[in-house]
Amino acid sequence: xxxxxxxxxxxxxxxxxxxxDENVVVFGEDVGYFGGVFRCTEGLQKKYGRDRxxxxxxxxxxxxxxxxxxxxxxxxxxxxxxxxxYIYPATDQLVSTAARLRYRSxxxxxxxxxxRSPCGGGIFGGQTHSQSPEAIFxxxxxxxxxxxxxxxxxxGLLISAIEDDDPVIxxxxxxxxxGPFDGHHDRPVIPWSEHPASEVxxxxxxxSLGQAACVRPGAEVTVLTYGTMVHVALAGAEEAGVDAEIxxxxxxxxxxxxxxxxxxxxxxxxxxxxxxxxxxxxxxELAALVQEHCFYALEAPIVRITGWDTPYPHALEWxxxxxxxxxAEGLKRVMAD
Amino acid sequence: xxxxxxxxxxVPEPPARPGEVPDFGWLKIPPAGSVARPDIATPPNEMRxxxxxxxxxxxxxxxxxxxxxxxxxxxxxxxxxxxxMLTRAYDERMFRAQRQGKTxxxxxxxxxxxxxxxxxxxxxxRDMVFPTYRLQGLLIARGWPLIEMMNQVFSNTxxxxxxxxxxxxxxxxxxxxxxxxxxxxxxxxxxxxWAMASAIKHDDRIAASWIGEGSTAEGDFHHAxxxxxxxxxxxxxNIVNNQYAISTFQRIAGGEESTFAARALGYGLPALRVxxxxxxxxxxxxxxxxxxxxxxxxxxxxxxxxxxxxxxxTSDDPSKYRSAEEPGRWPLGDPIARLSGHLARLGEWxxxxxxxxxxxxxxxxxxxxxxxxxYGTLASGPHHRPATMFEDVFKEMPWHLRRQRExxxx
Numbered sequence: 001x002x003x004x005x006x007x008x009x010x011x012x013x014x015x016x017x018x019x020x021d022e023n024v025v026v027f028g029e030d031v032g033y034f035g036g037v038f039r040c041t042e043g044l045q046k047k048y049g050r051d052r053x054x055x056x057x058x059x060x061x062x063x064x065x066x067x068x069x070x071x072x073x074x075x076x077x078x079x080x081x082x083x084x085x086y087i088y089p090a091t092d093q094l095v096s097t098a099a100r101l102r103y104r105s106x107x108x109x110x111x112x113x114x115x116r117s118p119c120g121g122g123i124f125g126g127q128t129h130s131q132s133p134e135a136i137f138x139x140x141x142x143x144x145x146x147x148x149x150x151x152x153x154x155x156g157l158l159i160s161a162i163e164d165d166d167p168v169i170x171x172x173x174x175x176x177x178x179g180p181f182d183g184h185h186d187r188p189v190i191p192w193s194e195h196p197a198s199e200v201x202x203x204x205x206x207x208s209l210g211q212a213a214c215v216r217p218g219a220e221v222t223v224l225t226y227g228t229m230v231h232v233a234l235a236g237a238e239e240a241g242v243d244a245e246i247x248x249x250x251x252x253x254x255x256x257x258x259x260x261x262x263x264x265x266x267x268x269x270x271x272x273x274x275x276x277x278x279x280x281x282x283x284x285e286l287a288a289l290v291q292e293h294c295f296y297a298l299e300a301p302i303v304r305i306t307g308w309d310t311p312y313p314h315a316l317e318w319x320x321x322x323x324x325x326x327x328a329e330g331l332k333r334v335m336a337d
Numbered sequence: 338x339x340x341x342x343x344x345x346x347x348v349p350e351p352p353a354r355p356g357e358v359p360d361f362g363w364l365k366i367p368p369a370g371s372v373a374r375p376d377i378a379t380p381p382n383e384m385r386x387x388x389x390x391x392x393x394x395x396x397x398x399x400x401x402x403x404x405x406x407x408x409x410x411x412x413x414x415x416x417x418x419x420x421x422m423l424t425r426a427y428d429e430r431m432f433r434a435q436r437q438g439k440t441x442x443x444x445x446x447x448x449x450x451x452x453x454x455x456x457x458x459x460x461x462x463r464d465m466v467f468p469t470y471r472l473q474g475l476l477i478a479r480g481w482p483l484i485e486m487m488n489q490v491f492s493n494t495x496x497x498x499x500x501x502x503x504x505x506x507x508x509x510x511x512x513x514x515x516x517x518x519x520x521x522x523x524x525x526x527x528x529x530x531w532a533m534a535s536a537i538k539h540d541d542r543i544a545a546s547w548i549g550e551g552s553t554a555e556g557d558f559h560h561a562x563x564x565x566x567x568x569x570x571x572x573x574x575n576i577v578n579n580q581y582a583i584s585t586f587q588r589i590a591g592g593e594e595s596t597f598a599a600r601a602l603g604y605g606l607p608a609l610r611v612x613x614x615x616x617x618x619x620x621x622x623x624x625x626x627x628x629x630x631x632x633x634x635x636x637x638x639x640x641x642x643x644x645x646x647x648x649x650x651t652s653d654d655p656s657k658y659r660s661a662e663e664p665g666r667w668p669l670g671d672p673i674a675r676l677s678g679h680l681a682r683l684g685e686w687x688x689x690x691x692x693x694x695x696x697x698x699x700x701x702x703x704x705x706x707x708x709x710x711x712y713g714t715l716a717s718g719p720h721h722r723p724a725t726m727f728e729d730v731f732k733e734m735p736w737h738l739r740r741q742r743e744x745x746x747x
Contacts, residue, residue: 025537051537057567062526062560069530069544072515073465075537089556096520097527103729106498108510110732141730165732210735254735 004200005192006177009151010040010116013158014078016204018048021076024162026053028063028080028116037082038118038177060086064093064115068101071111071167078162084119084171085131098167099142114161114168119147120228120275121307121321122175122185126314132227132276132307137169138252138285144168144209145252149230150180150197153250156207164209173227173275181228182235183323210254214263218245221269221334224260224286226250229273229322236273236327242335244271252282260286261293268299271334273327278306300337305330349588355656359663364642366668369396369615370403377629381607388598388608391642394617397670399678405621411685417458417616418676418686419694421450424474425673426698427483430706431490431504435651439714440490444505446471448646448664451616451672452547452577454478459623460545460573465535467515467528467546469577470505471645475547481512483705492720493713499721499728522548522555525574529564532572532630543630545573545623550597550640551582551590558600562638566604571630573623574638576600577613579645584658601638613641614672617679644669 004012017024026041032055035042044053056063060081067077081087087094098111121130137145144166148154154172161168175181179191192198215230220243225233230248237244245263249256264270270290272283283304290302305322313320352360372392375384394406409417428445435443446453453474460466468475476486488495490504498508508516515531518524528546535542548558553576565572576597580587591597601608607629611622619641626637644667648655680686713719727734727742734742 025534057560057563059560059563061557062564065523065526065557065560066530066533066564069467069527069532070534070537072527073531073534073538075534092520092523092557093527096518097523101516102732104498104502104506105508105510105516106501107729108497108508109516144731254731255737257736 001199002202003193003198004151005179005198006148006151006154006172007038007040009155009200010158010172011042012200012202013155013162014041014044015047017159017162018044018052020204023075024078025070025075026078027056029056029058029082031055031080036080038174040116041080060090061093064090064098067113068093068097068111071113072109076112076162078114078116081115081117083129084117084133085128087117087133094137094143095140099140102166103142110165111167112165114158114170116158116170116172118174119171120173120175121312121317122181122228124314124317127311130312130317132274134171134252135276135280135282138282142167144254145171146209146250147171147173147227147252148250149173149176149227149248150195151192151200152197153207153213155200156205157209157250159204160206160209163206168209171227176228176231180231183232183321184235185318207250209251210256212250212256212259213248214245214259215248216244216246218243218267220244220267221271221331222247222260222263222267223271223273224249225273226252227275229275232322232324233273233327235324237331239324240328240331242331244331257289257293260290264290264294265297268297269334270298270302271330272302272304273306273322273330275307275322277309278304279309281306300334303330303334349586349593351586351588351659353660353663355658355660357660359660359666361666361668364668365391367391367393369393369400370406372403372405374404374625377625377632377634379607381602381605384607385602388602388610389596391610391612392618392622393612393615394621395615395675395679399675399682401617401679405618407617407621407624409617409620411680411683413458414676414680415685417454418673418680420454420478421474421673421676422695423698423702424450424454424477426695426702427473427477427486430702431487432651434490434706438716439710440492440504441715442504442651443490444470444650445647446473448671449577449579449613449643450474451619451676452613452641452643455616455619456545456575456623459620460627461542463513463542464627465513465515465528465531465542465544467524467531467544468517469521469524469547469549470517471577472547473505473507476507476509476512476514479512479514481509481514483702484709485509487706487709488712491709491712491714493709494719494721495712496721499725501726521552522557525561526557526564529561529570529572532570533564533568536568536571541631543571543573543627545575545627547575547577549582550576550578550587550592551585553597553600554590562601562604562606565636566606569633569635571633572636573626573630574636576638576640577643578640579643581645581649583649583653596640598638598640606636606638608638608640610640610642612669613643614669614675616672616676642669646671
């Protein structure tokens with residue numbers, strides 16, 4: 001089986017879908033001839049032609065609007081917003097049309113679009129190339145939100161997103177494009193090739209939206225996390241010496257509540273880890289759901305380890321990033337009671 | 338250089354406020370038939386003047402003249418007249434229904450009927466339209482049943498949009514009429530996207546979209562023109578300049594220093610500025626733009642200069658911000674009266690026939706209204722079951738919505 005990093009896996013997903021379905025088109029800023037600033041769309045224009053993989057003006061709202069219009073026509077557009085931090089100009093298109101079109105037309109018109117966008121920090125991108133805005137999209141009824149943590153899932157989830165008939169926000173943690181980063185920024189980069197999830201089938205397969213994965217079974221505490229933080233949580237649990245059950249949520253909407261409830265019901269403790277800012281972050285929703293569903297199983301207060309409620313500071317990013325040391329402290333805190 | 342005087346902010350004002358004498362002297366009206374009709378392949382920079390003039394076919398006496406006369410036969414003209422009159426009859430009945438408390442809200446298109454109706458007739462029924470509100474004439478001209486529209490206005494049990502949308506925000510896949518957005522301008526670049534798809538698929542259908550002059554100030558207007566220009570998209574982009582964005586005169590949207598049509602020039606797009614109350618001019622300009630789109634020459638921007646003769650909506654009172662005499666002083670007249678006068682001049686129509694048709698249409702609308710009310714009204718019900726509100730958020734209902742539906746108790 002081929003070994004792929006996340007960029008190659010995402011590229012392969014789009015390649016497979018463009019070959020299978022001629023209604024799949026790919027576009028965005030620098031996406032066409034050049035193949036994207038992170039190279040995710042490399043070679044697609046050459047292979048499928050300029051009218052199926054092309055560059056766009058710097059206009060995120062225009063990109064989303066064009067995708068929605070194409071979706072209404074019957075295409076399956078996959079657009080790239082170069083950084084998740086750049087998605088805000090497109091908010092009206094996402095909220096007022098993409099998310100609402102099926103509802104407001106009672107199913108007559110739909111926008112089956114996929115919006116790919118690199119998110120998260122750890123590359124010295126400062127406050128405009130590091131954000132994790134996933135919670136914003138989960139608050140908008142009508143959007144699905146997906147965040148993969150490894151190449152195998154990235155390809156299978158992206159194919160599912162493209163095949164899905166609802167609009168999907170597909171956030172790609174850019175720090176793990178090339179390797180499973182565990183938060184130890186001062187250590188040498190580990191490539192994906194040494195990780196089992198880099199074994200990615202060349203052809204078509206799917207990972208269903210709405211299914212969490214258990215990446216580490218454990219008995220003492222449940223860790224709810226996604227994206228880059230999956231790898232950080234694994235390192236943090238190792239360093240804390242805690243037998244943590246780590247769930248990679250993979251999809252935030254729809255959320256795999258059953259897996260979460262079963263795990264917390266078993267462990268009786270819960271730590272939530274995400275890179276995004278804390279207040280009104282997706283962790284707040286998770287904490288509320290765990291409380292609603294598992295209150296009588298809980299043996300200790302739920303703890304959140306997250307990015308601070310500040311913009312992502314350029315030179316201080318490793319003080320901002322919730323690394324394995326903070327995860328380990330969080331695990332100790334949740335185990336203390 | 339030192340300031341000669343302190344800096345001052347210019348805030349545009351309309352020529353007249355309530356109690357003042359209306360003045361439309363700013364609207365330069367060339368004689369009917371005087372504007373040249375360029376070939377559709379004319380490079381945009383060779384027809385820049387068309388963004389600043391006013392294409393007119395019908396003169397004040399109802400005579401048609403000049404190169405833009407589409408030379409429609411009397412039967413087609415009567416069909417156009419009838420559809421405009423039906424639209425007005427529908428509006429009047431729905432307006433009254435709102436005043437009677439049978440629905441929450443209504444918007445009439447009085448004085449703007451030529452735009453929706455003539456343009457629907459100039460386009461192919463297979464073309465996709467992305468309208469803003471106040472284009473019910475477009476939907477009616479496409480033959481969409483009034484009963485469907487009324488069922489939505491009354492949000493009754495047969496409302497195809499299941500009581501989810503405000504009364505005038507129609508959607509019809511069968512009529513190729515896109516779901517009207519209550520927030521403004523989003524649909525304009527979406528129309529461009531639809532037309533890009535049609536080009537990608539080597540289809541023969543084009544798209545057309547409409548936006549008010551007020552919302553040309555939105556960023557999405559710029560995105561639409563940029564994408565339309567860059568990819569030479571088969572789309573017709575219409576700006577309905579009815580002089581008002583609720584209470585705000587068009588100068589606040591940028592109409593004082595230039596025309597709205599002229600916005601197109603910076604994008605390298607051709608612009609036609611048209612007498613929007615002249616059925617023949619609206620038809621001809623739309624056909625010119627549609628032909629251009631259909632033959633891969635590219636997109637066109639049309640500014641339709643008209644006047645919002647009635648209030649913005651049933652929630653609005655224009656006497657608070659404009660002179661009561663203003664509608665009567667509007668120099669481009671009423672589109673129904675003008676087409677009717679033209680047909681009469683041709684010997685194809687008369688005042689008696691006009692009055693008889695108006696009466697027939699009112700009876701027809703009233704009969705349909707009675708049927709619609711028999712399925713329910715917003716005020717008295719019945720409506721769709723509350724549980725249906727959870728449907729269509731997603732294609733398949735996720736667990737959290739199923740749970741909330743149970744929580745609601747239905």
